[in-house]
């Protein structure tokens with residue numbers, strides 16, 4: 001490909017032939033569908049997102065359907081995708097858009113950034129993909145392509161490199177064709193300039209790629225400096241009543257698995273048992289400690305010791321309390337924390 005074409009022209013020409021055109025959010029293209037897809041795609045691979053996106057759209061086909069739904073329903077359709085603040089923010093933002101913009105996605109970038117859960121790059125991506133507006137994006141794929149093309153040393157997420165990459169990204173953003181260019185950059189990062197083994201032979205910007213010129217395309221960009229992550233321990237109590245189901249508690253909106261349902265947690269087996277005898281007011285039968293479950297978050301590792309107990313009589317105050325529920329597998333529509341799903345399988349319920 002000719003180097004006298006600009007960076008954007010080369011990327012656009014490549015994408016016209018090889019870019020992705022069959023992604024579900026590229027069909028019946030609306031700002032609402034693009035917004036949901038962009039939020040799901042943060043920290044998550046396209047292949048994982050596709051089935052979630054399709055089910056989510058069936059459940060909440062419009063902005064107002066999402067705004068009118070309950071947070072529990074939204075979290076149910078998000079269960080397993082992780083980073084649940086994304087779902088809570090999506091729900092909250094849909095309500096704000098219905099209240100303040102008659103249900104139409106705002107078209108001004110500052111209004112979009114003011115919505116919960118939308119940063120500058122995501123706002124730019126939604127507006128350029130939906131309305132062909134000129135905005136620069138800098139998601140993970142674009143950072144990798146540009147960091148290699150300019151042979152930028154270090155981790156692209158550092159403050160210094162982010163600043164530099166925004167400057168480079170702005171310089172490369174064309175005046176027109178912004179919907180196609182935004183998609184093309186994402187495609188280039190996902191298809192050719194992949195994290196490992198980039199396919200430079202087919203790359204439209206290989207002629208002036210500095211990483212390739214220096215033979216450093218496999219080494220750049222550097223990964224995030226690793227920190228030893230701490231281990232936290234917890235005890236989860238799975239109380240089963242044959243009649244009522246599994247006892248679940250809603251987690252506070254702040255913190256891990258915010259707003260999802262989970263087993264009650266304790267800092268030791270003794271305190272779990274103490275709670276049983278005080279709160280359940282009956283001696284547990286079939287007390288059993290199950291295999292430990294490990295769950296890794298970005299900033300710590302959680303070691304869960306699950307305890308299973310069975311009780312004869314379901315406790316009735318649960319029915320009245322807002323943050324407690326008797327959960328029936330297969331019939332209750334609530335969002336569950338990932339290890340809870342795993343534990344339900346272990347409990348064979």
Ligand code: SF4
Pocket residue numbers: 145148149192193194198199200201203204205206209210211212217
């Ligand atoms: S030439 Fe290789 S390293 Fe450079 S941008 Fe293209 S795929 Fe990435």
